[in-house]
Amino acid sequence: MKKVISISMVFVLLIMVMAGCSSNKTDEKSEDEASNSKLAKGRYVEENIEVPSDINHILSFLVSPKGITELYGYGNNGNYQKYLYIDKEWVEDESDQLKKALSSTPLQIDRVLYGEDNNLYVLADKFPTYRNALYRLSDSGELEDVGVVRFEDFYAEWNNLPYRPNSIEILKNGMIAVTYNWRAVEIYSSDGQSTVGEFASGYPSAMTACGSYLFYSNENNSEILKLDVEKNEEQASIPFEFEISDKGIIEYDGSTAYICDVTGIHLNKDGGSIWETIVDGSQSSLGMPSQELNDFILGTEDDYYYILQDTEGRFIKHIYFDENASILPVAELSIFSIEDSKTIRQAISIFQQSHPGIKISFRVANPNRKRVYTYGIKDPEATVTLQDQINALNTELLSNKGADILVLDGLPVDSYIEKGVLEDMGDIFKPMIKNEEILSNITDDYINGEKIYTMPVRFRLPIIYGKSEAVNAANSLEELANYTESNKVLPLLNPSNYRAMTAWFLLLYYNQILNDANKVDQALLLDFLRNTDIIARNIEASDDAPINIMGSAKGAIMGYWIDGIIHVHKKLIQANIEELDGIMDFATPIEAAKKWNGSFAVINNTYRANTLIGINSVSNNKELAREFIQFLFAEEIQSEALLDGFPINKLALEGWIERDEINSAFSVGDGDYQIMATYPSLHARVLIYEEIKVLERPMENDSTLIDMILDEAERYLRGDISVQQAVDNTMSSINTYLSE
Template sequence: MKQHLLKIISAGLSLCLLLSSCGGGSQKSDKPMGRYVEEQIHEFDDTGRMCGIKLKENGDISFYYSLYSMDGTPGHILSGVLSKGGSNIETAKVEWLSELAQDGNNVNDIAQGPDGAVYAIYQDAQNEPHLVKSTDGKTFNEILIPEWKQKGKSEGESGTPGSFTVTNGSVSLADEGEDGEISFAGSDSISPENLFVLENGDFLISYPYSGGEICRYSGADGGLLQKFAMGGRQVAVYQNTLITLNSDMSKIVEYDLESGNISHEYEYDGISWGTYLGIDKDGIFVADSSGLSRISNGGSIWERVIDGGLTSMNIPTMALWQMISDETGVYYGIFIDSGDDSKTQVMKYTYSADTPTSPDTELTIFGLKRNTTIRQAIGEFQRQNPNVRINYRVAMEDDSSVTVEDVIKALNTELLAGKAPDLLLLDGLPVESYIEKGVLADISGLVKDLTGSEGLYANLMRAFEREGKVYGVPSRFTIPVMVGDNSAMDSLQSLTDAANQAKPFDPDTVQTFRTPDSVAGESLLSEYYDYFVNDWLSGKNIDEAKLTSFLTDIQNLYQNAKASGGESGMSGAVMISSTTADGNGEIVPMGAMDVGQGKVKTDIEQINGLATLGFIFRNIQDVENVGIRSLFGKNEYTPQCSIGVVSSGKQQELAKEFVKTLLSARVQDQNLGDGLPVNEKSMQKGFDRFIKDMELEQGKDLGFMELCNNLTTPIAVDYVVKETVLALESDILKGTLAPQEAAKKIIENTEIYRSE
């Protein structure tokens, strides 16, 4: 792709420039200068969304601001003006628009017409859409769209069972039926989203969630004039040009509104639902977490204008809602900050010729896999340190075919060659080996200070402590637990006990233990691996007898529980989105639902985050004599998003400052879907929020908070060993490979790696 080629060329030129600027005797004037800088110019106290944006002739930007009704109370709508240059914002409540947001109605979009009138689409409490117009700013009249009535008759049936919609950190579950099944809310009704009023008075209305199309309606009688296919939800209009994504979201499509035909298609890497499309007199621009890029009308080469890595665009909780061009080279980003304090922020991006193109200082972070909490910390750190560039190196993306062992070998080569990163994400790396070889620096003084000042769990901060020295810290953690009847949990002391008691589903018997359908399938070893790896793996030493015992228990558990025929309880799991703008989600297991419905007395699962915790409480808090315990009383936990400072790194002090940011409340307070916070105050805050949101009993924690304080043993997950074990999963479960033979094979296949 031409865009990809341009990136390579740009990267090569940037490298040459950086190398030349670092050479001996280089003058300051030789340094590449000029880049866009970010400035926050306004913050709305409430979470809402800006719409009906219009650039006025004097350079001011007028808009409407629709406040969300987060607590069920009616929202209200403001009109506003952002002055030229962004020096001031003035807002005022619009009564007639606010009336539309009452009585269960939802205002989808607002547009300003060329005649000065204001138009709005809203859906009433029955989910029926309406288009209205106000010419005096006080009263409004409805504009009929005949197609809506026709569609409503043919498509306005009941919701679709089994589907659900996730937005900004929440998922709405329907009531559970008497049979214990869950139906998720869904609807086939018309759901118009974007509204544009053209110069001749016609309307353009998009339907991203019902049909994936954009329709043009006559301003005279509301009749359908044209249809345009779309993918995703982004659409932008400038004069007689419409841009959107094609149906499979692989290209940006430009339509000529006069002819109704496609006038051009543009390729752009990384298109997603979060990709923002904009258009102005100079061409098309695209904004996402990587930054803002432009292309001229009909062009083929994209130019990176704003580096997202140096701005709020790269912060996972900052969801970009709008990007406005004032057509003078200044941009305004409207972000819905979906983090703990949920606000709308307005950012201004201005080109500064006196600012170095690339910051003078670079901090390098290396990790096997991409991590949302690290990205959040990077964004917060960049805000505080705009003259530092963080180079976040991710070795294995989702589509990567490289093995963990190959990556670690390459990393070890870099470390030996003195080309070490400044910080290592320790998840999956051979941490014990790195401690023994002096790769990781002792940060015990820093951790001691932060534990007191930030209110961190002191027990969790000892995850990587060896002989009084601390070589790393987790920033999140997960816990394998038992959930259910206290007496039943007393009877289960080991995985062997659980395997022996597990039985196929029997509707007439409440069993002590039974794995849910989602675990009893081919993924049983994958699901339970982390829970028991400490039993047989210590550092790089494998205890063959204990590994054989573990694989025997897994094989027995699989054989005893698998014959349920898909009727034993909740099948699968639900992904509940976090507060991240990129849709990162937390996998919530379903086993606690079986406990709550009296189908089984105990369940083994992992608390992956606050959403999992909330789901467990929702299902079992009304059951008598239940609790949450550490799995088999081992008080184990899995460190997540763990980080260590590299002893040979060039930015030691800066690396420690990043660790401070990572463990600060600014990051820990955010629900990012990748584990529980290691900050005790953040944990309590998040726990209380879930209790409130789910309308659960206040002050009842079923022993969870005490459990967090009593965790003592970190679970060390070596990804190379794990890959080797799971490669044999199917043969082990099906019995074609005996546990003892599998153990010998695992030891043999990892021997070279473990000896290095």
């Protein structure tokens, strides 16, 4: 009996092992076939809705309580207009009550909305004060000021500074719910005279009303709370685990909650715990970084609308279920990157709109980065190192499973080229170079013999600005150190952390520590460290100097010399170093330099390549990858200013130089101290172009080598070791590294 049991056990174990290792191809295939036959057709598709030609500015796009789709806007001559969207045609509403009411009560309308009480409301600036006011269109066709007291309170509190509520909802009993940028939800009585509720919310735009219920995101952005406003009690909470952006919008139709943001449209039916994504943001206009979600509207026939906004104005997009649209893409293209790229996201959205059968997946190893660190400074909260990410990618590449297109920032590019991981893209770029479509001074750095394996999509511009003498001395670190020795009255730069400071100098002057054989030279490295020490002492750098933390569009920025701009403007330091991503980034530095009658210049003709792109040599979609890359470098994509660097496309760059955003104003502040600046003048823009033309040196991409130098430099500057010891240690590590 024992024998039988033992044999049976061994047999079962063997079966389990074999089953675990067996191929599921046959099953997968039959499942795929079955699902194809069932779900081969039918998905949500996006279409553009052209607004009437006489509408210049969209105020609101609504579905009325009667189910009619309405458009409110201002015309080319500034006149208020209302259109109805009937059978895919725009019809001007001749019986518009609001238009009549406005003739007796002129207002500067910000938005129009229907309340749950079925009344029409208008948020507008009232004349002559230009202050927020909420109006209700009465049954008799008159506009009645609701008289929200809190609106006036804020003006009083902030010395009449202009502001706007983020969103407004009117509940069934006429109560008014308002969200503000400072992440607050406030509920006012229907007469606007008193505040009946105050809550904190994680997303200032994410709020909607249904009957007497209010839906808003909780403070931690982890669930939607359903509040019964009449009873002032929380009725339910709908948790969501995905991260939505600040511009996320919540809607509720009586049985289903919706969230719309850059990641797509997600829905959750009452009582369910799972959110279904019906539209993927990256497959629609929602994912385009150049456009911002302005509003999301539920249609009446299982369809949706969203309003997007860019520098040109607002657009309406319609999402509907197309039963005949193929559910499976004709082709799929995959892109891998360590960090996110706005330009790639932009290109994906536009490319997919013009190629509906193609699905492009963009895999980012470090998504949703809340903090940006300067070179050399590692994110202390990162749980996965760059090396881990490279190793994971290498495993894929070795099994011929890597993405079709690789973004090579931070990856061992030279090694990949040497091993044949990258495909020659000469056929894409050589004609562009020949026709002078792309900047030859940048592209020259990426021609490898007769081949081109990689090319940056954008480039960032490190500049020094401030006192002209200091700016002019920045051609070499030695010159800069000598300058600081003879000009000690004011520090050259803002104080900094040893490592952050050395990283900047190393990347900017890396070529100056290389010998004729392009290897790090012992004597030159020694000079570099000594000169860094001179400047470190001049600017009072220290190991303990806090790395600047500053909130910005990118999140918190760690280690950059951003504070320096204020100190240049205050004339507390002579110059500042910054890395700029676009023409508008120059506005405040130019203003700060003006205080010194100073100037700005690129440093050592160095630039930072951003979004280095390459094609995986074992990709099965090489032709599609080539087409996408060609599109990525086209003027249409490159001309978008997405604050991720300057364009490589010459026409796009020249367009940037020519474009004058005369009405744009910029400011940077430190408490009460503000620098106000205008968009760079044509003269300044031409100067920027001249500086770009002389760029000839990409920053070193080898983070291992840079870190080896930084580790020892940091110890030397701290005083732990002598300069000679630092050089010896560095050379030893570098020699080991290079000998591998």
